[in-house]
Every structure is written in structure tokens, then in C-alpha cells.
Amino acid sequence: MTIQEVQNEIIEEFSMFEDWEERYQYMIDLGKTLPLIDEKYKTEDNIIKGCQSKVWVHADMNDDKVRFTADSDAIITKGIIAILIRAFSNQHPNDIIEANTDFIDKIGLKEHLSPTRANGLVSMIKQIKLYAIAYQTQLN
Amino acid sequence: MDLKVMLDVQKLRKDFPILNREVNGKPLVYFDNAATSQTPKQVIDVIIDYYSNYNANIHRGVHRLSQEATDAYEQARIKIQHHFNAKHAYEIIYTAGTTHSINLVANGFSSLLKKGDEIMVSALEHHSNIVPWQMLCERTGATLKVIPMNENGELVLSEFDSLLNEKTKLVFVNHISNALGTINPIEYIIEESHRVNAAVLVDGAQSCPHIKPDVQALDVDFYVCSAHKMCGPTGVGMLYGKEEWLKKLPPYQGGGEMIAEVSFEKTTYADLPHKFEAGTPNIAGGIAFGAAIDYMNSIGFENIANYENELLEYATEQLLQIDGLKIYGTAKNKTSVISFNVGNIHPYDIGTILDKMGIAVRTGHHCAQPIMDYYKIPGTIRASFMFYNTKEEIDLFIASLKKAILMLL
Numbered sequence: 001m002t003i004q005e006v007q008n009e010i011i012e013e014f015s016m017f018e019d020w021e022e023r024y025q026y027m028i029d030l031g032k033t034l035p036l037i038d039e040k041y042k043t044e045d046n047i048i049k050g051c052q053s054k055v056w057v058h059a060d061m062n063d064d065k066v067r068f069t070a071d072s073d074a075i076i077t078k079g080i081i082a083i084l085i086r087a088f089s090n091q092h093p094n095d096i097i098e099a100n101t102d103f104i105d106k107i108g109l110k111e112h113l114s115p116t117r118a119n120g121l122v123s124m125i126k127q128i129k130l131y132a133i134a135y136q137t138q139l140n
Numbered sequence: 141m142d143l144k145v146m147l148d149v150q151k152l153r154k155d156f157p158i159l160n161r162e163v164n165g166k167p168l169v170y171f172d173n174a175a176t177s178q179t180p181k182q183v184i185d186v187i188i189d190y191y192s193n194y195n196a197n198i199h200r201g202v203h204r205l206s207q208e209a210t211d212a213y214e215q216a217r218i219k220i221q222h223h224f225n226a227k228h229a230y231e232i233i234y235t236a237g238t239t240h241s242i243n244l245v246a247n248g249f250s251s252l253l254k255k256g257d258e259i260m261v262s263a264l265e266h267h268s269n270i271v272p273w274q275m276l277c278e279r280t281g282a283t284l285k286v287i288p289m290n291e292n293g294e295l296v297l298s299e300f301d302s303l304l305n306e307k308t309k310l311v312f313v314n315h316i317s318n319a320l321g322t323i324n325p326i327e328y329i330i331e332e333s334h335r336v337n338a339a340v341l342v343d344g345a346q347s348c349p350h351i352k353p354d355v356q357a358l359d360v361d362f363y364v365c366s367a368h369k370m371c372g373p374t375g376v377g378m379l380y381g382k383e384e385w386l387k388k389l390p391p392y393q394g395g396g397e398m399i400a401e402v403s404f405e406k407t408t409y410a411d412l413p414h415k416f417e418a419g420t421p422n423i424a425g426g427i428a429f430g431a432a433i434d435y436m437n438s439i440g441f442e443n444i445a446n447y448e449n450e451l452l453e454y455a456t457e458q459l460l461q462i463d464g465l466k467i468y469g470t471a472k473n474k475t476s477v478i479s480f481n482v483g484n485i486h487p488y489d490i491g492t493i494l495d496k497m498g499i500a501v502r503t504g505h506h507c508a509q510p511i512m513d514y515y516k517i518p519g520t521i522r523a524s525f526m527f528y529n530t531k532e533e534i535d536l537f538i539a540s541l542k543k544a545i546l547m548l549l
Contacts, residue, residue, distance in 0.1 A: 073518060
């Protein structure tokens with residue numbers, strides 16, 4: 001699936017929730033089930049320190065596709081990470097570079113990507129893009 | 141006498157337009173008062189009146205508007221002087237707030253300290269009362285000593301006693317801790333520090349909304365606070381300094397207003413307080429600061445403290461009934477601030493869910509990372525109350541918190 005297709009799928013899933021509680025419960029459950037980042041990648045180099053929560057991101061590339069793993073110490077942040085990874089992981093670096101994050105607005109989670117939240121997610125998206133740029137350079 | 145009779149909270153709440161609003165479709169429950177308090181219409185009206193009727197630059201105009209603005213601004217300074225019982229109005233320096241006040245003093249001391257001198261700071265400080273002193277130490281070669289805290293969030297005074305010596309030049313401590321609510325024994329700290337001729341700066345950012353400090357009775361050398369924590373506007377605060385100290389400190393910023401005479405060879409600085417008030421100040425803010433002090437005094441600080449203690453006791457009792465909930469900062473002497481965590485749930489998660497239910501609390505390290513490091517936690521959830529909060533709001537908060545825990549566990 002392309003990034004756009006995955007994002008559309010996520011938007012459709014979220015449209016079935018009736019209120020914020022269902023939406024957040026889903027994210028909390030996602031946060032609990034997110035495959036953890038390999039402990040060896042939870043290093044100081046991979047950490048994004050938000051004022052509120054910490055985020056770890058690791059990337060590697062196989063068959064021209066970038067795979068992301070990540071973790072957070074806060075479960076709602078982790079839930080959003082799970083959604084971001086679902087959208088951006090296992091994609092070609094160039095597709096990741098060109099993709100946008102509008103779908104986060106559409107599923108009612110825009111507030112979590114506000115810099116004032118200081119939860120590390122804004123930096124995480126930047127990091128995802130930077131990894132993609134780096135891997136794209138390798139491919140060129 | 142029944143306390144509730146002395147404080148008509150429902151009537152007071154009508155003074156605060158913001159308390160009528162909704163958040164996420166729910167009535168706002170504002171428990172982030174330690175970060176900033178809300179503003180009553182009596183203060184908002186003063187700001188509107190200033191800009192609508194007599195907005196002008198102060199101290200230098202001969203025209204009517206400038207005169208009116210100057211009078212109002214200086215009248216507010218006198219209100220602040222009387223409120224804190226300073227000996228002279230010129231010992232009250234208008235600043236942009238607590239952080240600015242602290243930086244002004246720290247900067248001034250860089251010419252008074254030398255290598256080998258010691259300055260002391262408490263373990264309960266806000267970053268704004270740690271970083272300027274670290275910078276001061278870097279500039280001067282002085283050493284920073286820390287008064288440690290205990291498990292209850294109280295300063296260990298025996299350690300303070302043994303750290304204090306002839307080399308100690310300055311001691312900095314907050315009157316009340318922003319993260320834990322502990323009321324520090326500043327009377328003792330001031331008295332002991334003066335025995336070795338060390339000056340004491342007290343950060344009153346968290347105390348001024350709840351108590352009325354008497355700077356002369358305390359014999360404190362510097363006392364600082366922000367208007368926005370005591371029903372005033374943001375961007376204005378004050379530095380109280382004893383005349384002798386303010387005369388010793390060099391000016392902080394150069395500019396208009398702070399000079400007596402200027403030539404390219406030499407500039408003579410203006411007298412207090414203008415020496416420290418370079419440039420056009422926050423005129424409306426200063427006047428509104430005075431109005432905020434009037435407003436709080438019209439309620440009465442004793443009434444405020446009694447009522448807020450009731451809220452604190454009630455909320456503490458309710459919170460402690462929740463399984464796995466731990467309160468940080470259990471000092472005997474504390475104000476209406478409760479910092480807590482529930483089990484291993486991250487404070488950010490609880491804060492996020494509470495926001496969805498219209499409840500505003502603070503989460504994180506509260507700019508007091510050393511305290512969080514002491515307890516080995518990433519942060520806490522902090523609920524802080526003002527006199528306009530109610531027990532009904534606490535009930536709503538507790539019910540919402542229980543729901544958040546259910547969702548997150």
C-alpha cells in the first residue's frame with residue numbers, strides 16, 4: 001500500500017469512533033500493543049526529549065524500504081507513534097519525503113502535533129523525514 | 141465563624157469571565173493556578189480604561205495624558221509598596237516578572253562577587269532561580285552550594301546550617317515551592333544568613349497569591365514576584381530590594397529613563413527606582429498590577445488562605461482514596477498545590493485525558509527537574525487551587541481522574 005492508501009485507511013477507521021473516548025481508548029490500546037523498539041536502540045542518540053514525554057526512534061533500510069521502530073514513556077504518545085509508523089514505515093524513502101501528515105488533523109489528533117505540547121512528536125516527524133532524506137541520498 | 145460565610149465564592153467567580161467558558165464541550169475546571177492565575181474583570185477593566193482613555197508615555201511628557209499615566213503608574217507602585225510593607229516606594233522596581241527580577245539581581249552581583257565566594261540555592265527551586273545563579277558563578281568564579289531537601293519536600297535546615305559560612309555572600313530560596321507547594325522557613329534562613337552577612341533573595345512567585353509578605357518584618361534583602369500569579373496581567377512583576385542593596389547594584393540595562401545626564405564621556409545614572417527601569421515600561425501592566433493587589437486585598441489574604449487550605453485538605457483527602465496514588469510534597473507547611481502520580485501511569489497521559497474532560501492541570505517537571513530527579517520520576521500531575529475554585533470542581537476533577545485511570549490502566 002502507498003502512504004496515501006494507508007492514511008486513508010486510518011482515516012476511515014477513525015471515522016467509526018463516535019466520541020473522543022473511543023478514539024483515545026483505541027490509541028491507548030495501540031500504545032500498549034506497539035512492538036517495542038529493540039532495547040539496544042533506546043540510546044541517548046535516538047532519544048527525542050520533549051518537556052512532557054520522551055520518544056525514541058530508530059530506522060533501518062531493507063530492499064529500498066525504510067523501517068521505523070519507536071517507543072515513548074507515555075502511552076498516548078506511543079499510540080500516536082504507532083499510527084505514524086503504520087503510515088510511514090516500510091515505504092520508499094522518496095515517498096516518505098514527499099508525504100504529508102494532514103491525516104493526523106483528519107483523525108482529530110492535531111493537538112498532539114502542536115509544538116506547545118512538547119511531547120516529542122513534532123521532532124519525531126522531523127526525524128522520520130531526516131532518516132528518509134539520508135537513505136534517499138544513499139540510493140542516489 | 142463559618143469560613144464559607146466569609147468568602148462568597150459564587151459571587152467572586154462572577155468576577156472572572158473566563159470561568160464561564162467551556163473546554164471540549166465541558167465546563168472549564170481551572171486547576172493550573174500555580175502556572176498563572178485568572179484575571180478578574182476589575183483588573184481587565186483597568187487595562188481597557190488605560191488604553192481607551194490615557195495611554196501615553198510616562199515620566200517625560202508635559203501633556204495631560206502623560207501626566208495621568210505617570211500618576212496612575214506611580215500610584216500603583218505605592219500600592220505595591222504598601223502591600224509588601226516596603227519602607228520606600230523607590231525600593232519597588234517594576235520588572236517583566238519574577239525571572240526578570242532574579243536576573244536583574246544576579247547580573248548586579250556579578251560585579252560584587254569574586255572567586256572563592258559562595259552562593260547558596262535551595263533544592264526546591266524553579267529553573268529560573270537556578271540558571272541565573274549558575275551563570276553568575278561562571279562569570280565570577282563563585283561556587284554554587286545547594287540546600288538539600290528531604291522525602292517530604294522540606295529543606296534540610298541542619299544541612300543549610302553547615303553549608304553557611306563566612307564565604308557565603310548570597311542565599312536564594314523560594315518562599316513556596318512551585319512543584320510541591322512547600323512553604324519554606326524563610327524567616328530562619330534570613331536570620332541565619334544575616335549572621336554571616338550574606339544577602340537573601342526570596343522568590344515569592346508562588347507565595348504572593350496566597351499570603352501577604354511583610355518585607356520589613358522579614359528583614360529580607362530582595363523579594364521578587366510576578367503579577368500574573370496574583371490575578372494581575374502577564375509581563376509585569378516586581379523586585380523589592382533594600383535601599384542599601386539597590387544602591388550597591390549597578391544598572392541592569394542601558395537606555396532611556398535610567399539616566400540622569402548623558403554625554404559621550406560619561407553618563408550619570410538616575411536615582412532609584414529609575415536606575416533599573418530603562419526604556420518604556422509595561423505601563424498598563426504596572427497599573428493593572430496595582431488593581432490586582434487592590435482586588436486581592438478586598439477579599440483579604442487571611443480569608444483566601446483559610447479557604448484555600450480547606451480546598452487543599454478536601455482534595456488531598458479525596459485523592460488519597462485512589463489506589464496507587466502518591467502525593468509528592470507532604471510538608472506540614474504547604475499551600476494549595478498538589479503534585480501527584482498514579483502508579484506507573486505517565487503524567488502526560490493523565491493530563492491529556494483530563495484536558496478532554498475540561499480539566500486544566502499541569503503535567504511535567506514544572507521547571508524543577510532537580511526535584512523530579514530526587515524522586516526519580518519523569519514528572520508529576522499538579523493541581524493548584526485559587527480562592528475562586530470550589531469543592532464541586534474538586535469532585536468533578538476526582539471523578540474525571542478516576543475515569544482517566546480506568547482508561548489508561
